[in-house]
Amino acid sequence: MSRLSFRQLLFAAFILTAGIMTATSVQALLTLERLAQLGRDTAAQAIVLTEQSQRLAERTLAMERSARQFMVLDDPVFRERYASAREEAAGALAVLNRATPHFAPQLADEWTAQAESAWEVLQAGKKRKRDGHAVVSRAFVRMAQINDTVARDSKTEIGSRNDDLLVELERQRRLLGLLVIGAVVLAAVLATCFGFLLSRPLRRIERAIERLGDKRYDQTIVVGGPADTRLLGQQLDWLRQRLASLDADKERFLRHISHELKTPLAALREGVALLEDEVAGKLSDGQREIAGILQQNTASLQTQIEDLLRYNTAAFDAQHLAHSKVDLLALLHDVVAAQQLQWQARRLTIDIRGDSLVLKVDRDKLATVLANLLSNAVRFSPEGGSVRFELSGDQGCARIDCIDQGAGVAPEDAERIFEPFYQGVRQVAGARNGNGIGLSIVREYIAAHDGRVLLLPRPAGAHFRIELPL
Template identity: 60%
Template structure:
């Protein structure tokens, strides 16, 4: 197969398609697209998990600091009460053990005070200084010999009386600091939530956009393949098939182009075969026709009635066989010629008038009326082939219309196309014939009485030429008469 492909490119003289898509196959590109989208979504998810983990750690740390602040404030208050109690007992009992308890409680209180000072950067610094001054003054009195003096003792009690308000202020500052940290944590959480929301929404939108772009990017070669196969199905072998895309799609396009050339060669061989067969058959058929005519004319001698009937039957059948061969050749030429159209802007109404005038003798002989409804309309078609299409529709309508009947051609516009409709008052198409009416050499059941049966290629020629113009022709169901509709692209 690969040798045949290389041979094809050698015959056409065209280079192989450009190596696009990084030389990857369709499946590899599809896998890469899925991996890219999965990596995008996975990266966003992992980032969200890390962010949530970090925020959880911050929340735990904030809670721990809040507990630590509360504990320090409570411990400071407790140690202050213990200092005051130990000091009072020492002043009354003068027992050194109480002094040692005072010193121990003071050290523990100072430690709690230091923790609060470090943890409350927003608190006024003077409250910590005042607390230390009052405690130092009380300790100095307790260490002096004048501690028995009532005035000195009163001074100690005053110093201790000033400590609870300071402890309460520090407790308030601790609560404010906890609230500030909680608010900061809440703001950070809200900010991270909004950021994560934007990231997730952005990742989803980007994933959808990537999926759409990849789908569009990868579907284009498939659309070209579908279009190429459709052209092959319509027997259009004159256009080179060049499908660009992944490596395996390009190879498939090359194989289709090789198939196109093979089909074109086979079509040409079929045409040559039909021409040769026609040439070989025409000579003996002409001899048979001539011999049957001579026998029927009595040139070889007088014939009896039975012999004359046999000669007449022989003559009719040879003429019929000759007509059928000529019809076959004519349809083959039409099929081949439909691949070569030369579209130009044409006034469709003027073309219809010309076709009707060309067949004026036929429809006047049957006392028919032919009219055109609709305004002038310019379409881009091959005027010669479109005249054959309209002429075949008119001759078909004339053949089946009753004497004195009416034939109408309707011109109209629909979005993106132009319609041409032919309506007659004949017997119409039998329901069993509707699906096969455009097949070559097919003749329906409703034949006009007394008329010679047609060759069955008129409507098939209509379909061939309309399809060559990228249009459509079909039979519209109708009671009483036939209704054919042609739709042509409106190329403005």
């Protein structure tokens, strides 16, 4: 089966399911045809038995009437009528004998003997005057009795055949019902099996693509199933290796360029500092202003370079955690105190809610996470506003919520807000734009702790939630 393609397996599943339903339909049609033929045969036999029973009774009555007329009138025509009626009655009796398997042969023989005895009387000449009437009367009385018996046996035979037909109908109904149920169950089993065989590789491909999207390049991608899905799995694994190589090249480039820029940047900053200190001579007001601009921009450039180095370091450090027992409430207070000058400068109020909660985490990395969230909240909050931290834990999960009163995250930025170097459309007016790595570092460190960070919808402001397993 692994040599077949996805389309071939799908076609095979369709053919098998359609074949089962077609075979069931054909069997049902054949069964209905057999039952219809059986019904037709039973009806035809019932008509034959009824007609021949009536014919036998009518011909016997005609024989009796002809015999009595002959004995009174002595006209040979009536004897010939008797013979003709006798021949027709014998034919009806033969048909009944063939159509009724349980017909008693002695009844037919006795009927024939009684008809023969009456015939002998009709041919006896003058002797019939003396004892012929009695013989004929006895013969026809017995023949009438035999006719009644034959009629009853015919009705019994018709009823028996109708009962047999009903029994066969019920048996075929049960058999057909079992066949339909079996076909439906078999088709369902086949559909389930093929669905499982075909959907499992698709689920693996979906998970592999999700891992590639999350930059988890350390797991080899193996996809089983049909030949084309296995080939697709091999191509995805090649893509994983290629992306991992490109990501490693990107990190090496960032580290190299950052370190290479630090040396000339340090010389620039030192030169600007010497100018400001008037080591090379006294500066005019215009020159001092230019030196101040140079100092400000070299400091900004140094900050950008250090942020690049910090992001590369964070991506590496996320794989090496130093766990220890940490009180999250105390850690929150420490982080808020460390940035007291920044939030006090904007006249913000920092509100921390919740009880003490101890987790086994990497204290430094979690402090970096909280510091980045607080720094963003301070940067985007309006002056005189407030930032609220809420600490809670339930259902095996610790939650840290950070809620501010800023402009919030635009809907079009929600899906990409945690990507490195991505900057949203809502920026603080008049402030230097960030480099877009703060939240990406938050996601890296929280994912390393088997947790997750979420951006929750909020009418105004931003609401970030960190979830860590207890």
